[in-house]
Amino acid sequence: MHNESAASYAKANFENLKSYKQIRLFPNEKIETVFVKEKWGFFDKLTIISSLKKDSIRQDFLVANKRNKNTPALYLRDNDEDFKISGGTRINGDIFIPKKGLKTITIDNNSFEKPIHNGSVFNSQKVFPKHSELTIGYPENYELLDINEINEHSVINGFNEITKVIEVNTKLENLKLKGNIMVTSQDTLIISSSVILEDVILEAPKIIFQNGFEGSAQVFASKGVIVEPQVVLKYPSIITVGSNHIMEKSIIFEGESVFSGLVFMQGGGLSLEKQNTILIKEKAELTGEVYCDGTLSLYGIVNGSVFASALVHKTTTTAYKNLIYNGHILVDKVPGSFFQDSFFQPLDSEEILFVKKI
Structure with a gap:
């Protein structure tokens, strides 16, 4: 559930993530989430790492703009x-x-x-x-x-x-x-x-x-x-x-x-x-x-x-x-x-x- 929330946060705030950002998505939780934004060729590469004490989960994505349905032929x-x-x-x-x-x-x-x-x-x-x-x-x-x-x-x-x-x-x-x-x-x-x-x-x-x-x-x-x-x-x-x-x-x-x-x-x-x-x-x-x-x-x-x-x-x-x-x-x-x-x-x-x- 936390990973899904972290991905949703990244989509909504992608332009403001810059190269590195560490936040706590939910103030009442102790899980720290780190967002790392880099280039991989044409794409942005987004790394999301969620950590609790000594345990962590990492996800890497290729990211780009979603195609708009009004784009001409x-x-x-x-x-x-x-x-x-x-x-x-x-x-x-x-x-x-x-x-x-x-x-x-x-x-x-x-x-x-x-x-x-x-x-x-x-x-x-x-x-x-x-x-x-x-x-x-x-x-x-x-x-x-x-x-x-x-x-x-x-x-x-x-x-x-x-x-x-x-x-x-x-x-x-x-x-x-x-x-x-x-x-x-x-x-x-x-x-x-x-x-x-x-x-x-x-x-x-x-x-x-x-x-x-x-x-x-x-x-x-x-x-x-x-x-x-x-x-x-x-x-x-x-x-x-x-x-x-x-x-x-x-x-x-x-x-x-x-x-x-x-x-x-x-x-x-x-x-x-x-x-x-x-x-x-x-x-x-x-x-x-x-x-x-x-x-x-x-x-x-x-x-x-x-x-x-x-x-x-x-x-x-x-x-x-x-x-x-x-x-x-x-x-x-x-x-x-x-x-x-x-x-x-x-x-x-x-x-x-x-x-x-x-």
């Missing part, structure tokens, strides 16, 4: 052109698009499907709303390991232990990693299908999830991420590519890949719009939120929301700007209890969600 920057849908495109939910409006076009005479939008239409702004950069932030104390020093097939590190940082040359394989672990590489990091990950943070210039991988992770890359076919990145996963303004950057979801969480392409404004790209191929299915400060090509399914500075559909001969061809954005398919980035939070949404107990 699509936000597309106003670039003085109309927004076009074609083929089997389906959009369920409100959309923010350029002032020139929504247009249905036919570009494939062999297509017998008609594009559909169900929802209200609003005007977007000419400047794509910016987001503060998502960074990892290393803990003050951690244990640094080389992958070659690990002889076990499984490394499980609780969040009550010091963070383990594992350095990998190129490929991670035949290993289970769970909990308070960060994996880093100075080169392209390849995640084999033989790897099992849960709650782990990955950091490298480029990260590739090979065909058949299944697990959950927070991914921080500076150049790009490739999610191959038959990959399943479970809730609550994060993919973010940094805002390096020099190089081209990309996130690619191959067909039959599955993802649940947040996809975040950080850009550098309109001048770099074309070099920051996300490609969601046919039969790829994402649940959650896609933020692209760059150019998005959507042919698969997003069960959630899409925020993009630009959209493009490319054929062998032509590039169609502001067009979604055969892609689906279904904001009504997001599970009821799902986290949300703070980029587009309606004014009435400040509810805290305990995303996962870790």
Whole structure:
């Protein structure tokens, strides 16, 4: 009962908890409760410790804002052109698009499907709303390991232990990693299908999830991420590519890949719009939120929301700007209890969600 009360208190007072707070929830009880608030990648990590004499109970949670039901299906920057849908495109939910409006076009005479939008239409702004950069932030104390020093097939590190940082040359394989672990590489990091990950943070210039991988992770890359076919990145996963303004950057979801969480392409404004790209191929299915400060090509399914500075559909001969061809954005398919980035939070949404107990 006390643990439930402590969790309810944390939700109601989360913004005021800061990094450390010790209180007695009930004046007539002798139980002391400590709240410790830290970052774990994208998420806040909340630790609740309730103590009575020499006995204590500890709980750790990943915390984020709860998704607001009024979040739109699509936000597309106003670039003085109309927004076009074609083929089997389906959009369920409100959309923010350029002032020139929504247009249905036919570009494939062999297509017998008609594009559909169900929802209200609003005007977007000419400047794509910016987001503060998502960074990892290393803990003050951690244990640094080389992958070659690990002889076990499984490394499980609780969040009550010091963070383990594992350095990998190129490929991670035949290993289970769970909990308070960060994996880093100075080169392209390849995640084999033989790897099992849960709650782990990955950091490298480029990260590739090979065909058949299944697990959950927070991914921080500076150049790009490739999610191959038959990959399943479970809730609550994060993919973010940094805002390096020099190089081209990309996130690619191959067909039959599955993802649940947040996809975040950080850009550098309109001048770099074309070099920051996300490609969601046919039969790829994402649940959650896609933020692209760059150019998005959507042919698969997003069960959630899409925020993009630009959209493009490319054929062998032509590039169609502001067009979604055969892609689906279904904001009504997001599970009821799902986290949300703070980029587009309606004014009435400040509810805290305990995303996962870790």
